[in-house]
Amino acid sequence: MIDSWLKKTTLGRGLLAPALLLAAVNAACAVPAAPEPQDFAWGREINTAGGNAFYRLTLPDDVYQQTAWPDLRDLRVFDQQGRQVSFALRAIEAPKIQPLRVPLTVFPLRIARQSQQEDGNKILALKRPDGTELVVSAPVNETRVRASYLLVAGAEQGNIDLGHITLGWPAGHTSQASGTLLGSDDMKQWQPRADGVPLLDLSADRDRLILNQIDLAEYGASARYWLLLMYAENEQALPPIASAEGIGATVGPEVEQMTLPLKGLDDKRHQQGIYQLTRPQYLSALTIEPAEPNSVLPLAIETRPSPDAAWVALDKRVFYNLEEHPAKPVDFEPARLVQGVRITAIDTQWDDFLPKISGRRPRVELVFNAGGKGPWLLAWGSRAAGDAALPMDALIPGDINSDALDMATLDKRITLGGAARLTEPAPAARRAAWMRYGLWALLAAGALSLAWMAWRLWRDINRAAPPSGTEE
Template sequence: MRENMKSKLNHWLLMIALFLSASATANTNEVPKDYAYGVPLITQESEPFFRVILPDDVYEQTAWPDMRDLRVFNSQGVTVPFALYSQEAQETRTKSWPLRVFPLDAQPHKAGTQPQITLKSTSGIEVTLPLDSKKSSGRSLLLEVPQEEEDYPALSQLKLTWTRLPQNWQARVSVFNSPDLKSWNELIEDAPLMDLTSGSDRLLLDTIDLRDGRNMPHSRYFLLVFKDDAQPADLNLSAVTGIAVSGRPAQDYVTLAPSVKALSQSEAEYSWSSPQPFSRLIIKPAQSNAVLPLEIEYRSSERDSWHPLSKLGVYSVEDKESAPLELQGELIQAIRLKGINQQWSGMPPLVSGQREVRKLVFNAQGSSPFMLVWGNKTAAAQALSLDTLIPPKTHQWLTMPYAGKAQVQTLGGRERLTATTQAEKIGLWQKGLLWALLIIGAAGLVLLAIKVWREVQRQPE
């Protein structure tokens, strides 16, 4: 009987080994149904190449952040060659100049019916500005820009350097510019400045952005006017630097809104449906005329732990808002905001993420209609570089019209976003069968041991 049992066990092990060693040949011919979603493309001209503006849905519904699961099919169900690329960013250059600083004393007075304020320096420089009776003005500083090549540089930013104070403080300052000390134009109103300490961390907002979407004039003079109810009395400005930024990238972005979960009066979590390679984050207070110092953390997936991202102050004052937070290629699925020594009243800050717009060009092989599809976790990258798809020498004369788009269709559905490859399926089967083999083998050994023990008990002493 023992030999019969051993023979059955060997037979069963042979069948398991044959099953584990067998692997079905995967079907490498993809079809649109292998992908979650698709959109028919409308190509009326008979051109060899067409450009496609990707629907916004693509950015949130691809299974991979790098969009490797994009395909273009023709009417025969065959994939056609395509290129996926981003707009090339221009090189950004910065140059800075130290500015001469002249502290000014204020003397309010009236010139007819118009209230004015005259600002005088110890060296005799005098500046006269109209005075708004509804606003109070405090300390004022005159800045002189050095001349360069018979002109004055067009400054984009002013960076202030001050002696660090033992206490936290926030202030607001307005900026004027003038070519001759006589005619003055208000550039920025109530720009925020702050120097906050929380434990060993320091949050510094010391730069005023002058661009505001406009071309900056070549001004010789700038004037900083602090609000008298916000400026620390012992604030010592040691230097002011003018910064010119040229060659800013004219990049196109697609904006993706997150789901928001308020955790407390000073903490909120913002999450996206899938990890995103954001280029920048736009964060601003929900209330107007507000300044919020924030600590920002991020995670790359739902199972990831939180990592520090940045500490910064965001503001929304009049029609001015803080600049977006530029990122360095971090993959972000969620962020968490914490107020630094401050709570936000009512709604938490408003957040959105921006990633670069991707562009697609495909070769119209076969017959129309063509279909753009996306959303397949098992897909490998097939996109070519633009120069590989289209020889660079033909770019100048080649016509590439835009393909129209119909409505987005559901093809394989959302389950394709988490699909597994054939190799992964075989691996899961093999792992499951291996565990089953180990469990059955252990059970067999237990039964064999019990049988041996019983036989020993039956033998006469």
């Protein structure tokens, strides 16, 4: 009956093609859209011991650099049947040294006399504020000491271990000097703590570059009294020290970090370098170190989140490569999405080799429910994937200590869908796209069918109408 109606009526014939197309779209919609392992670029088989409900594993370095999304949203865990299992992500915490500030009272000392010894040290006679003389042997070599300061901690703070000492002086003093720092508990026996540390203050237009921190050669050094000796070449101006503060150490939680090196390209003038990461990363810090030993570089730093994005100014500061003084990182708070870094030398240039730059990214731990049948598979690398990670408190009951879960291990990397998954939609997304195309085609076919039916009706009406001028 329905077949006869479709054949005999104009409306039926007009709806036949859209109906067939709708059936085809429904058949395509019937294909399951859940992600599968082949929707991701790479994977690693997960090894577990025992029959626990939950396991945790540390993500390997290649996962961070091969995901399609820098926030790791394209991570999945599959069971042996290729079904997704629930998981959560969290940062790995490790002990951190938190700063403890120790104020130091500054006393300028007058240099009464100085003499060089055969062993390379210098004997200095310094006048203390009370007028008494202080005799010190210091490793200053042939350079003449031009200024000295006594830095005194409080009686109850003299046994605090310090990592570095920060100096302060009034702004507007363009200066460049070096400093040697000695420590003592009784002002009789002095031990060298830092030697040849650069101290400078440079201004250009509205910009100011300052290097006023002395890192102690042995971290965790303690002393009640600190003696700062300052010298410079070519009679350069010395910064007038007005304040000082020691930075001590207390232990607290810190997120464990991984290091990502950046590849750089010089501008041939040795004044600007552009560095790239293979894929954008959320970095918590940058470490910059001049390639040449015993060098100091004032730099302007910019970053960008993608190759086609605009550069964004980050900081202007002085970086150095000195023995026993490791480079200090430029910290980001919060983490910043970085794909490229550009550095520009300020009123100087580097030698034949670009400064070295590396980024630091927080390490992440994955906790998953070992549901279904193992072995399980960690998969990553899909531009079409959305975020599937659960909050940790939603994955694990509150009475289970997630830190005490057994660790799982990973086998070698295997190729699933390949590198093409990093840029192209996964099969599930492609099926959804075909569904959209089918629906649009259905709408277009329906519109054409309505136009065809309207034409047929117009033609039939004209055939049935009597010719003009005739009488019934």
